[in-house]
Amino acid sequence: MSPLKIIVLLALFYLLYRLFSAGRRKKVNAGAASSERPPVGHDVLVEDPVCHAYVPKGQAIALRHGDKTHYFCSEKCCRVFLTHSDQEKGETG
Ligand SMILES: [Zn+2]
Numbered sequence: 001m002s003p004l005k006i007i008v009l010l011a012l013f014y015l016l017y018r019l020f021s022a023g024r025r026k027k028v029n030a031g032a033a034s035s036e037r038p039p040v041g042h043d044v045l046v047e048d049p050v051c052h053a054y055v056p057k058g059q060a061i062a063l064r065h066g067d068k069t070h071y072f073c074s075e076k077c078c079r080v081f082l083t084h085s086d087q088e089k090g091e092t093g
Contacts, residue, residue, distance in 0.1 A: 046071035050080045 045054040053073045060071035061078050065085065072078040 048073045048077050050077035050084075 044057045046057050046060050047054055048060075049070055049072075051073060055071060055073045057071065060073065061075055063070045063072065063078050063081070065081075070078075070081060072081065
């Protein structure tokens with residue numbers, strides 16, 4: 001076997017090795033990149049359906065109503081919403 005062929009074979013093995021190692025590294029990089037961003041949803045504004053005020057999601061009062069989650073500025077608005085939703089039970093939509 002000539003020395004040139006050995007060099008070509010070594011180069012091929014090196015390329016294959018790099019391909020496999022590059023594929024593994026991509027997954028690690030993707031995980032590291034996501035940690036750079038701060039968690040979203042901390043200061044998202046949600047609308048109060050009763051008084052239509054915008055409240056930060058973290059401070060709002062969350063109420064699960066069926067499949068939806070409603071957010072209120074205070075417990076008072078939450079109660080108003082519950083009494084209103086009870087009155088509209090007969091309505092079909
Ligand atoms: Zn309110």
